[in-house]
Amino acid sequence: MTKTLPSAPVTGDCLDTAGGPEGLAGFLATRRSSGKMALAEPGPDAATLADILRIAARVPDHRRVEPWRFITFTGAARERFGAALAEIAEARADKSESDASTAANLPLRAPVVVAVISSPDPLHKTPVWEQELSAGAVCYNMLLAARAAGFGAVWLSEWIAFDHDVDALLGLTAGERVAGYLYIGTPTAEAPERPRPDMAVKVTAWAG
Numbered sequence: 001m002t003k004t005l006p007s008a009p010v011t012g013d014c015l016d017t018a019g020g021p022e023g024l025a026g027f028l029a030t031r032r033s034s035g036k037m038a039l040a041e042p043g044p045d046a047a048t049l050a051d052i053l054r055i056a057a058r059v060p061d062h063r064r065v066e067p068w069r070f071i072t073f074t075g076a077a078r079e080r081f082g083a084a085l086a087e088i089a090e091a092r093a094d095k096s097e098s099d100a101s102t103a104a105n106l107p108l109r110a111p112v113v114v115a116v117i118s119s120p121d122p123l124h125k126t127p128v129w130e131q132e133l134s135a136g137a138v139c140y141n142m143l144l145a146a147r148a149a150g151f152g153a154v155w156l157s158e159w160i161a162f163d164h165d166v167d168a169l170l171g172l173t174a175g176e177r178v179a180g181y182l183y184i185g186t187p188t189a190e191a192p193e194r195p196r197p198d199m200a201v202k203v204t205a206w207a208g
């Protein structure tokens with residue numbers, strides 16, 4: 001069921017972040033992506049999608065560069081994008097990853113697809129690496145916002161995030177890259193839990 005997302009605070013407001021919302025730890029501790037073939041109608045409507053994107057953009061961003069932007073695909077735009085992807089797939093020398101009909105269906109796997117474009121400023125004092133990390137944070141925040149709104153979502157790249165013809169189709173400029181495609185819809189099945197990192201291996205205490 002779609003849930004109402006909180007509105008944006010007014011700039012300059014002091015936010016009460018001491019306690020955090022009830023259940024936040026549980027929400028994060030059990031977060032899962034949806035399966036890429038398990039996202040059906042309905043997706044978020046225009047107003048909810050706008051809320052999801054606003055929250056997605058609320059990420060750490062060193063020196064407020066805002067080095068990312070969004071391209072949304074909803075309704076028939078997904079079919080037109082799919083048709084264009086099919087043409088690109090057909091012309092690709094390497095057909096191992098996608099044939100034309102598979103390509104045409106990629107954007108149809110969810111009612112709403114959002115391309116997050118990493119758009120770093122190479123001349124900015126903030127290193128490009130930090131700007132690109134911020135774009136990754138946007139993708140993850142969108143997963144959380146979609147889930148908080150009652151939807152399922154998954155972050156995928158696939159070949160369409162690494163193809164120069166797709167970049168041109170999307171109007172990417174020099175230095176811009178697709179950080180990910182976020183697929184958002186109503187989950188038809190909960191994805192089973194998968195193995196999680198062994199934190200005993202991942203975490204070391206600096207003993208220098």
Ligand SMILES: Cc1cc2nc3c(=O)[nH]c(=O)nc-3n(C[C@H](O)[C@H](O)[C@H](O)COP(=O)(O)O)c2cc1C
Nearest residue numbers: 031032033034036154155156157158179180191194
């Ligand atoms: C940058 C990035 C690209 C990804 N691309 C794909 C992809 O193309 N195909 C895929 O099956 N999973 C991809 N994933 C993994 C899924 O988003 C997801 O993390 C995975 O299915 C595990 O689900 P979980 O988030 O519940 O742990 C990608 C993840 C990241 C961070």
